Amino acid sequence: MTERKDAQEIAEIFSALRSEVPGLIKDLIDAVYSPETAATMAKSIATFYKTLVENGIEQKEALEMSKGLVIDFRKIFQGLGRKNE
Numbered sequence: 001m002t003e004r005k006d007a008q009e010i011a012e013i014f015s016a017l018r019s020e021v022p023g024l025i026k027d028l029i030d031a032v033y034s035p036e037t038a039a040t041m042a043k044s045i046a047t048f049y050k051t052l053v054e055n056g057i058e059q060k061e062a063l064e065m066s067k068g069l070v071i072d073f074r075k076i077f078q079g080l081g082r083k084n085e
Helices: 003-030 033-053 057-085
Strands: none
Touching: 033 057
């Protein structure tokens, strides 16, 4: 009887996860793509670039590093989006 009870509990856990996880992922993606998040991210990237230049990194190299940061963010967020499909 214990195995049957365990199997039932596992089925209930998976059922709960199946119904809750997509909503959580959607909420996370919505938060990431909100106007407030975009503004914060842009400000962070600008600060990153400015700090690099102020610390002696050439502007061209600082720009490339900043672009790389944007690309890294994009890859992370695209990965989250695919998991929700």
